[in-house]
Amino acid sequence: MKKMRLFSWGGSSALLLSLVTAPSAHAQDWVRTGTNLGAQRIRIAAANFKPGSADSETGSLKQVFDQTLFTDLQNAGIFDMVSKSMAPPLTPGSQGEAQLATWAAAPANAEMLAFGTLTVNGGQLAVTGFLDDTKNTQSPQVLGKQYSEAASTQSARHIAHRFADEIIERLGGLPGIAETTIYYVSAHSGTKEIMAMDYDGQSPRAVTHLGTISLSPHISPDNARVAFSSLGKQGWSIRMYSLELNRPVNFNSPAGTTLSPAWSSNGAQVAFSSDRPAGDSEIYVSDAAGNGVRRLTSFHGPDVSPCWNPKTNAQIAWVSGRTGLPQIYTMDSDGANVMRMTDGGYATSPSWSPNGQFLAYAWNRKYGPGAPGGQDIYIMDVASRRWIQLTHDAGRNDFPTWSPDGRHIAFQREGEGGLQIWTMLADGSEQQPLTHGGSFSQPNWSLK
Amino acid sequence: MRSALRPGTTLGTKLEERNYFKENSVTQPVRTASWQGRKLSLIGLAALLAVAGCHKKASPPPPPPPVMSAPAPTADITATPAAINAGDSTILTWHTTGATDVSIEGMGAVATSGTQTVRPTDSTNYHLVARGDGGTADATARVTIGTGNNNNANSGRMNEGDIDDATFHQNVKDIFFDYDSYEVNAPSASVVSQDAAYLNQHAGVKIVLGGYCDDRGSTEYNLALGENRANAAKQALVAAGxxxxxxxxxxxxxxxxxxxxxxxxxxQQNRRAQFTVDR
Structure with a gap:
């Protein structure tokens, strides 16, 4: 698990370095927000897979698989997708059937081709998938993968995610995010519960059933526990739910108003906000069980919403109202070296990018009674404090959260569709809702 | 070249980690294909080198030992009321900090902070012991059991705790805050002094001060701001006795x-500190 993360960081910094030396496709965009964003995209075709069996179940599972694979590659943000309508008439199922020249030619003009066979046999779903370089006639195969799981819509989707992530990792240099999870809050008749869904909004499932108001879910880096704050008889405290044991586990939380837990990326520490015992909300850090509490801030006014620099765990960004309206600040993880990052307005909900370079946050730069300001998502380069605005004129946006590959940001948007969770690429493009109906907020993207 | 060999190893290791499904890898080594050679060789090589470099750190260093200096625990416990008649109940309220192991003699292990209704038959000392990494702290609350009429005052206070909400809200008004502020402003200060006067006359009534914010702004920040509002109102009441x-x-x-x-x-309705009877 640890290995995976080091892996992505290593790849990420190397890619950023190399991007600096490469000419950018968007020269006016000083900030290279995510790896490969802004680089020229690889044109890839995802062929419909060839059915290896003739029953109706094969057909329906194949439809789910084909759609999921295409969407995952499209969502990755690094590919120029060949429309399905441009596919040559023959559906290849094996290397022998892949007429690469027809895919390389107009209108498809594909540089890479993903294809394969999907079979249902004795309740098992078996998928063989290939990735070919259409221009390499001698030895075109880049990837070959076989998967087998008990046949279900869920497993068809899961296998597509795994194959897509293999392709994305091979061609994009970083593990894909198709197997990641987003945790969030669902409001229903006066209560708020923690839920989880796949990165693409599929398979929403309830995590808590507490019948109270639970907020600010934050998933541990090993995906084993979700921390959140919950309203009980003694006020707000931090609670911990084990996804392995499917029950709450102990976290020695102060009562009073204890809010906004944030795991360090090594899983060893949790930062949070509490008014106990100081009588004024401050940022604290404890171990993963809530013990060994250390106080980091001591300034009158609200202090809340800490987040760690996941690259180093040596810095924390948070929100403080010490000078009036809330602003984003950073400090070392021992409380030293406090720096104010935003220069006015109403700035909240910081989220530190996986490579440590950027803060995403919500900002209303013209906040006040009667002021026309909108609450939008921004990202700031931590070193230079230069920022860019990612959302424009579309509802009230808050709680940005980075995908583990640093290419995507999920956030909540309150607009005409109600309060929903959206996703976009980290340059602000390709915004799309992940939830529909209901009332959903405070997304938190898993680290893997 | 070393980097050309590494990806296979990396992928192989990764597959072993994902052992929850059967999977046969038929991966072939990466080819320096035309698309790579054209525009991505620099990126690809840099990434693969970084991957290889990082991968060698197979076992990450263990997390640093906890260096936090554990603060000495604190403990306090109160019984309200402290004097009751035999057969009546009283409420113990305790609060500790920096403690991992909290117990009350005769009751056993308890939460680090909490309340408990007790019904002692004789005068009792409730001895709270809080143990933590930074040491031990303790505190004692004594509940005395009186007989009959020499405890009229206390039984009167017990009844005050049962004050009905309408009477309470007639006499203890909510206070309101300015936009994005948690300071008790001048109009609110005069309300607070009236509230305090009533509460000082009815010493048995315990209250909950709820801090509320208007609908604008961010959920987490508003919870912290509401907390500051409730605390500001509390400080104003404490200052008034x-x-x-x-x-x-x-x-x-x-x-x-x-x-x-x-x-x-x-x-404005929502930017308030609201008083309710703590039952």
Whole structure:
């Protein structure tokens, strides 16, 4: 698990370095927000897979698989997708059937081709998938993968995610995010519960059933526990739910108003906000069980919403109202070296990018009674404090959260569709809702 | 070249980690294919080198030993009321900090902070012991059992705790805050002094101070701001002579609104510290 993360960081910094030396496709965009964003995209075709069996179940599972694979590659943000309508008439199922020249030619003009066979046999779903370089006639195969799981819509989707992530990792240099999870809050008749869904909004499932108001879910880096704050008889405290044991586990939380837990990326520490015992909300850090509490801030006014620099765990960004309206600040993880990052307005909900370079946050730069300001998502380069605005004129946006590959940001948007969770690429493009109906907020993207 | 060999190893290791499904890898080594050679060789090589470099750190260093200096625990416990008649109940309220192991003699292990209704038959010392990494702290609350009429005052206070909400709200008014502020402003200060006068006359009533915010702004920040509002109102009451032990604060942020219209009169209704009887 640890290995995976080091892996992505290593790849990420190397890619950023190399991007600096490469000419950018968007020269006016000083900030290279995510790896490969802004680089020229690889044109890839995802062929419909060839059915290896003739029953109706094969057909329906194949439809789910084909759609999921295409969407995952499209969502990755690094590919120029060949429309399905441009596919040559023959559906290849094996290397022998892949007429690469027809895919390389107009209108498809594909540089890479993903294809394969999907079979249902004795309740098992078996998928063989290939990735070919259409221009390499001698030895075109880049990837070959076989998967087998008990046949279900869920497993068809899961296998597509795994194959897509293999392709994305091979061609994009970083593990894909198709197997990641987003945790969030669902409001229903006066209560708020923690839920989880796949990165693409599929398979929403309830995590808590507490019948109270639970907020600010934050998933541990090993995906084993979700921390959140919950309203009980003694006020707000931090609670911990084990996804392995499917029950709450102990976290020695102060009562009073204890809010906004944030795991360090090594899983060893949790930062949070509490008014106990100081009588004024401050940022604290404890171990993963809530013990060994250390106080980091001591300034009158609200202090809340800490987040760690996941690259180093040596810095924390948070929100403080010490000078009036809330602003984003950073400090070392021992409380030293406090720096104010935003220069006015109403700035909240910081989220530190996986490579440590950027803060995403919500900002209303013209906040006040009667002021026309909108609450939008921004990202700031931590070193230079230069920022860019990612959302424009579309509802009230808050709680940005980075995908583990640093290419995507999920956030909540309150607009005409109600309060929903959206996703976009980290340059602000390709915004799309992940939830529909209901009332959903405070997304938190898993680290893997 | 070393980097050309590494990806296979990396992928192989990764597959072993994902051992929850059967999977046969038929991966072939990466080819320096035309698309790579054209525009991605630099990126690809840099990434693969970084991957290889990082991968060698197979076992990450263990997390640094906890260097936090554990603060000495604190403990306090009160019984309200402290004197009761035999057969009546009293409420123990305790609060500890920096403790991992908290117990009350005769009751065993308890939460680090909490309340408990007890019904002692004889005068009793409730001895709270808080043990933590930084040491041990203790505190004692004594509940004395009186007989008959020499405890009239106390039994009167017990009845005050059962004050009905209408009477309470007639006499203890909510206070309202300016936009994005947690300072008790001048109009609110005069309300607070009236509230404090009533509460000082009815010493058996314990209250919950709820802090609320209007619907604008961010959920988490508003909870912290509501907490500051409740604490500001509490400090004002304490300054006016109401014992801090009788006041409990809870922030509701913008989670429980009076009204939901998006206009200033509704916003003002929601920016409040609300008093309720703590039962």
């Amino acid at each position: 109401v014992p801090a032990e009788r006041i409990r604060t809870v922030s509701y942020g913008k989670e429980k609104q009076f009204c939901s219209e998006h206009d200033e009169s509704c916003y």
